[in-house]
Structure formats: structure tokens, C-alpha cells
Amino acid sequence: MSGPDRDRDERFVPALAYRWLTPLYDPLIRLTTRERAFKAGLLEQASVEPRMDVLDLGCGTGTLAIWTKQRVPEARVAGVDGDPEMLEWAESKAERAGVELTLSSGMSFELPHADASFDRVLSSLFFHHLIRADKERTLAEVRRVLRPGGELHIADWARPADPLMSVLSRSIMLLDGREQTEDNLRGRLPDLIAAAGFGEVEQGRAYRTIYGTLALLRARRPATGSAA
Numbered sequence: 001m002s003g004p005d006r007d008r009d010e011r012f013v014p015a016l017a018y019r020w021l022t023p024l025y026d027p028l029i030r031l032t033t034r035e036r037a038f039k040a041g042l043l044e045q046a047s048v049e050p051r052m053d054v055l056d057l058g059c060g061t062g063t064l065a066i067w068t069k070q071r072v073p074e075a076r077v078a079g080v081d082g083d084p085e086m087l088e089w090a091e092s093k094a095e096r097a098g099v100e101l102t103l104s105s106g107m108s109f110e111l112p113h114a115d116a117s118f119d120r121v122l123s124s125l126f127f128h129h130l131i132r133a134d135k136e137r138t139l140a141e142v143r144r145v146l147r148p149g150g151e152l153h154i155a156d157w158a159r160p161a162d163p164l165m166s167v168l169s170r171s172i173m174l175l176d177g178r179e180q181t182e183d184n185l186r187g188r189l190p191d192l193i194a195a196a197g198f199g200e201v202e203q204g205r206a207y208r209t210i211y212g213t214l215a216l217l218r219a220r221r222p223a224t225g226s227a228a
């Protein structure tokens with residue numbers, strides 16, 4: 001194969017850029033990204049409560065969705081991803097973990113969910129896969145599917161916190177593409193979220209990793225105002 005799979009399929013970038021790497025995804029993420037710490041941090045930040053409807057956007061192999069359900073069993077947890085192969089992994093992992101998830105195949109910029117159907121949208125290691133226009137379309141979709149007052153919680157690559165993080169973050173740019181990762185690595189995600197009509201946009205905890213700085217973000221769909 002001569003280049004990333006995105007050259008063949010412009011709809012989405014496979015989780016590790018090359019499809020043949022997909023089976024290695026979980027062990028690699030577990031070993032290299034401080035996954036336990038940052039996903040636990042994201043769940044703590046999101047304060048999911050019983051009977052809430054939660055969407056894991058770009059759920060991949062479903063780790064965050066499964067941990068959400070295990071942490072708050074009375075919440076209804078859904079996952080959506082553009083890659084049917086990742087969803088198959090998610091489905092069998094959820095079955096092995098004995099948790100019930102509603103998994104759907106779909107693109108983030110045309111979500112297969114009704115307006116105002118979620119209290120929380122969570123997203124991990126996902127937004128840096130999108131070019132600017134798709135980030136904007138996706139944020140509009142997230143706003144649409146969130147209930148007024150509902151919250152978006154993101155964990156993703158962010159502006160490097162120091163020169164070492166800056167050097168390390170080049171690996172993410174090389175793997176997932178400059179156009180996709182630039183907004184993240186230049187710290188522009190909060191402004192894009194605010195421009196999409198969210199309020200209370202704030203950065204939470206940041207984590208040093210071997211791929212650079214990973215940060216948590218939060219934002220709220222205003223409780224009043226236009227529905228769309």
C-alpha cells in the first residue's frame with residue numbers, strides 16, 4: 001500500500017491511518033496514550049448521571065462507551081462511527097463486557113440521530129481526524145443532537161504545552177495529516193466550538209503523552225435560543 005487509506009476513501013480516515021493496523025488499535029492506544037487516565041478524566045468531567053442519554057462520537061472500538069456504561073449503568077449509551085470494522089470490534093467488546101450499547105454506523109457530519117436526543121456528547125481522539133470544514137459541519141451536528149443545556153466533552157490533541165511536546169506532536173501530524181491536525185495543534189478547537197454556537201467553552205485537564213499534549217475540552221449548548 002503506497003499511502004494512507006484516506007487516499008482511497010475520502011469519507012473518513014481509519015483510526016490508525018492504515019486499515020491493516022486496525023487490530024493493533026486497542027493495545028497501541030492503551031500502551032502509548034495514557035488512555036486509562038485521560039478517559040477517566042473525561043468521564044469525571046462529563047458527570048454523566050443515571051437516565052442520561054450519552055453519545056460517544058467517533059466511538060471506534062467502543063472503549064469510552066463501555067467505560068461510560070460501566071460507570072453509570074442506568075445511563076443510555078450510544079456510539080457512532082464511520083468505520084463498520086471498528087463498530088464490529090466495539091460490538092464484540094461490549095458483548096464480552098456484558099454492557100448494552102446502541103451502536104450506529106454514520107458520519108459525524110450527518111449523524112443518524114434525532115434533534116435534541118442526547119444530554120452528553122463525548123468524543124475521544126476524534127476531532128483531529130477532520131479537516132476544518134468537517135469539524136465545522138460536525139460541531140453543527142453535535143449542537144443539533146444535543147438537548148438545550150446538553151454538554152459536549154472532548155479529549156484530543158491540543159496545542160503543545162512545551163518544546164518537548166511540540167516535537168513529539170509532529171508524529172500525530174505525520175500520521176493523520178497536517179490539514180486534519182493543524183487546528184488541534186494550534187489550539188483553535190475552542191474557537192471553532194464557540195463559533196458553532198456553544199457556550200461555556202473551557203479547557204480542562206491536559207496530559208503529557210509521547211504524541212504530545214492531549215487536553216480535555218467542555219462546552220454547553222445554550223439552554224435557550226434557536227433550536228438548530
Ligand SMILES: C[S@@+](CC[C@H](N)C(=O)[O-])C[C@H]1O[C@@H](n2cnc3c(N)ncnc32)[C@H](O)[C@@H]1O
Binds near residue numbers: 015016081082086108
Ligand atoms: C483515533 S480513532 C478514536 C476511537 C475512539 N474514540 C478512541 O478514543 O479510541 C478515530 C475514530 O474516528 C472514526 N472517524 C473518523 N472520521 C469520522 C467521521 N467523519 N465520522 C465518523 N467517524 C469517523 C474512525 O473510524 C475511528 O474509529
